[in-house]
Amino acid sequence: MPIDELVEPAAGSSNRSERAEAYAKEIAVELRRVARKARVPKPVTSGGGGFQARRSDKLFRALVLGSFTLIFAIPSLLVAIYLFVFAADQYISESRFTVRTGQQSGLEALASLSSLIGGGQSKDGLIIAQYVESRAMLDALSREYDLRKIFSPGTGDYFAELHSDASIEDLLEYWEDQVAISVDRNSGLVTMKVRTFSPEESLAISRSIIANAEVMVNKLTRRNEDDALALAESEVENTRQKLEEQTVSLRDARNAAGILDVESMAKAYTDVVSALRLELSQTEQEIISLTQSVDAGAPQVVTLKNRALALKQKIEQYEQSIAGRNMAGMPFRDKSSTEASLADRAVVLSQRELDLSVAQSEYATALASYERARLTSLRQQSYLIPYVEPRLAEQSLYPKRGVIISVVFVLSFLAWASFVGSAVLVRDHMA
Template sequence: MDSTLGQDELLEKAKKQEKRKARRAALRAAAESGVVIRPLAPAARIRKRHYGLFLTFILVFLLPIVVSAYYLYTRAADQYASTLAFTVRSEDAASASDLLGGLTSTLGGSTSRDTDILYEFILSQEMVRKVETALNLSQRYAVLTDLDPVFGYHNDGTIEDLTDYWQRMVHISYDSASGLMELRVLAFTPEDATAIAQEIYAESSAMINALSATARNDATRYAQEDLNLALERLKAAREALTSFRLNNQIVDPNADIQAQMGLLTTLQTQQAAALIEYDMISETTNSDDPRVEQARRRLDVIEARIADERQKFGTGGGISGGVEYATTIAEFERLTVDREFAETAYAAALRALDSALAAANRQSLYLAAYISPTTAEQSQYPQRGLIVTIIGIFAFLIWAIMSLVYYAVRDRR
């Protein structure tokens, strides 16, 4: 066994000597041919730049991770989330007035635009002010400020500061295609998060109801104006007709005309009878008979009465009384036509207003919550692991970029 190992060592030494001889021969041949062969690179050694690179790795990458992790896991206060989800709905159902060709709705905007308005309203200063008034929001968020100055709120801030902090604590997920809106409200206690979410829903409902009332008023405003105008015209027409009746002491000229026509017909009948009686007396008696004179006088009286009655209808050959009566009848007919037109216009305006009100009521907006404000049982925020991971990724990217820039500048020198 020992003899075998000794032979192997001898063989290895022989091979190494042959390699050295071959290398020397190659070097002599290269020297004779004029080719310069440089020696191999020396072994790598740690230099100052390597220490600087390691130091920056610690300062830029490791230190932010350690500091942030220490703060998040020892100082950062637990935050509880309350989830609320809703959408803006419009009650748009067909009615009998639509089937009969009623007035179409003129409500402005759509539910998607109203949801966009609601999105901006929830993040606005007005919403913050309303919640601050109702729940004393700044006090609720400033409870743990001394322990957690990074995630807490400083109570001595202005309304603008509170609005900025509000936008950090209220996260909105909004799908414009479906109109669904989901809110995540953060607070330092589960009860505060739920109370704030409920107040947001209440204020959002009030705002949507105000938008609906404004749209309903806009939709019915023109119909109401037309109705008021038609009502004024109807009042004026009726007052004019009443004044005409009082001035002329005539309730219904048509009935008066019928009475006058009946009287004229009766007089004409009496005139015919008086003519027959006069002719009969004239034929059977002398001209100086008193009965003839009496019959003639009776006939003259009837004819005079007929003439007077005809003058009332304007058939008396330009007599002023007849002209006045005809003018009176014409004025009455004009006032009657004005009143009937005003009544028709008023009825049409009233139907238009009823149709507009029905359409506006059918398309009224309301807030429909499909997830009521929830109450958390455990803290899920701040997301410490995720925050540390993100800080580590960005810190490593910054360190890597700094290192690449350093070596790029060094290589150019």
């Protein structure tokens, strides 16, 4: 029935109109509230808008909550439990060092300068870095330490410890993770960090690495020094044999010449010839004086002449023995003697003496070079000089629990957010 028909005359219906007006206001408020609720979108977790969630909306809400648990909550919780319950503390020993060579000569220093210009020190640092991470370093350290025991202390940290049945290849791969070494290519400075489960073991291994690396660097230079020493020793042996041959050759030449010293023999011959000439001059004076008083055929004159002739022949023999020529510079007419003159023998002996002198000089030079090479081979050439000595760690710096948890939290949240966003897009597209 219409409302206006129900309204009584004005005198008796005032209460009834007031109730109708209040009722109409309540209906209007309720309609506005429902309209606002219908216009406002619901959260994604509730399945979207609408007055009543459908079954698919409930499944979508369950998917969002389940993905949040699986992708974000559980991984973050597991990582936190591992880091704060099972993860073992690891200690880092850091050291910094450089490579320096020992005493050098001027040429060696110039060579080192050219090496420095060409990056010699940085190359040494790179060689050391590769050696530290190699199996050769593991073999050297294994002679001092039980590396498998050091890296498997039984802390229960399955992920950080080395497995007890690890092979040498596994140990090498694990070692590359436990030691970090970097080289400044401009200065050649080396920074090394060693990480173990004990501060004492980290310090001990760091010191052993530096000592073994220094031995390795010296072996590289020692090879060149050994080659130089072997070459110098071979040169000494060759020059010694040559000296012996020249000594024997001079001895044979002296035996063949029949003299020991040419100068002494020449001086003796010269003294004899001078004495004979003096005697010949006196004899000729006597002959001149005697022929003035007696006949030239007198026995005294003949005797003196024979004596003078004998002296001349003797002088000629000595002059021939000395130079092969007479005082006038002409060859002697007597060619019957096949014996070489003293001058000829002096040439041969002088040549042999010169060869001997050269051989002696070469032997002395080779011997001095050998001694220098020997002393160089005994001297340490390269040094690893730490300018930051490895120290005993006082607190654990690894694992970085705060950093790891933050990273896992952010990554897992981003993964969950990406998954939910993709699911919303798929849902909207299918709708």
